[in-house]
Amino acid sequence: MTIIDGKKVSASVKEQVAEETKALKEKGIVPGLAVILVGDDPASRVYVNNKKKACELVGFKSEEFKLPAETTQDELLSLVDELNNRPDINGILCQLPLPKGLDENAVIEAISPLKDVDAFHKQNVGRIMIGDYDFLPCTPAGIMEMLKAYDISVDGKNCVVIGRSNIVGKPMAMLLLHQNGTVTICHSHTKNLSKITKNADILVAAVGVAKFVKADMVGEGAVVIDVGMNRDENGKLCGDVDFDNVKDKCSYITPVPGGVGPMTIATLMKNTLKAAKLQAGIE
Numbered sequence: 001m002t003i004i005d006g007k008k009v010s011a012s013v014k015e016q017v018a019e020e021t022k023a024l025k026e027k028g029i030v031p032g033l034a035v036i037l038v039g040d041d042p043a044s045r046v047y048v049n050n051k052k053k054a055c056e057l058v059g060f061k062s063e064e065f066k067l068p069a070e071t072t073q074d075e076l077l078s079l080v081d082e083l084n085n086r087p088d089i090n091g092i093l094c095q096l097p098l099p100k101g102l103d104e105n106a107v108i109e110a111i112s113p114l115k116d117v118d119a120f121h122k123q124n125v126g127r128i129m130i131g132d133y134d135f136l137p138c139t140p141a142g143i144m145e146m147l148k149a150y151d152i153s154v155d156g157k158n159c160v161v162i163g164r165s166n167i168v169g170k171p172m173a174m175l176l177l178h179q180n181g182t183v184t185i186c187h188s189h190t191k192n193l194s195k196i197t198k199n200a201d202i203l204v205a206a207v208g209v210a211k212f213v214k215a216d217m218v219g220e221g222a223v224v225i226d227v228g229m230n231r232d233e234n235g236k237l238c239g240d241v242d243f244d245n246v247k248d249k250c251s252y253i254t255p256v257p258g259g260v261g262p263m264t265i266a267t268l269m270k271n272t273l274k275a276a277k278l279q280a281g282i283e
């Protein structure tokens with residue numbers, strides 16, 4: 001059994017981004033990422049800080065817009081509009097979830113598709129569906145990168161994704177399909193879940209329930225990718241997979257923390273670099 005080291009793979013992705021950023025700077029281009037955080041959700045705060053740190057590491061300019069929870073939809077949309085028009089900002093990200101009363105979809109649709117480094121805008125989602133895209137959503141693309149780094153082929157494999165969110169589950173299934181996986185998507189209405197997951201060569205858990213995937217749900221030799229970021233009964237960060245009991249059945253498994261999470265941020269850096277290049281007419 002091999003524990004996939006997301007920190008290591010993400011470090012090498014960021015190193016590559018940093019090198020390319022250095023070369024871009026010589027041409028007078030500094031990639032810029034704007035991160036909008038509305039309200040004071042502690043988990044969002046941590047994610048935003050990590051994104052800021054990654055920007056510093058790779059040499060991007062990053063700007064954080066911390067807005068109070070009482071921000072109105074109009075105020076938020078006018079900030080997005082201002083950032084869409086700023087040439088020094090190449091990528092715009094609005095940290096989700098937004099406080100109650102704000103319309104997430106409207107905010108996503110307001111972000112220019114050219115600066116949509118999360119790849120949540122419906123124009124970018126549609127482009128991913130047909131396989132002609134500039135940006136891929138950070139978490140699923142990070143997972144594909146991690147599989148590649150460990151020479152894990154998807155071609156012809158039975159891939160099972162638990163979860164069908166627009167952010168993780170659905171695009172994950174699509175990227176696995178692009179790599180010729182035979183993909184099953186499971187969700188809360190799925191019957192006989194264990195029977196399906198046990199047959200998976202590659203199992204991706206994006207459920208949001210601590211230690212949801214138990215040993216009896218996993219087949220011998222499976223590759224298990226844990227997207228979950230939950231707190232266990234002691235408040236400790238844990239994934240959607242019952243790691244200690246599942247790991248010995250796997251050929252590969254990602255830990256939480258140190259698995260998918262760092263890859264998500266590394267992919268965000270890749271997307272922002274690409275946005276800067278596209279906007280400069282380089283790519």
Ligand code: NAP
Binds near residue numbers: 190262
């Ligand atoms: P989400 O929007 O809440 O979606 C959860 C999915 O799990 C839904 O499709 C839901 O089915 C399904 N589900 C819930 N209970 C189930 C059950 N008993 N059996 C089968 N399926 C079930 O969550 P998300 O945004 O995709 O995120 C999932 C997890 O990943 C969370 O822990 C989140 O914090 C984490 N996450 C991590 C990263 C990272 O970078 N590591 C990035 C994003 C998210 P229905 O559709 O039928 O309700």
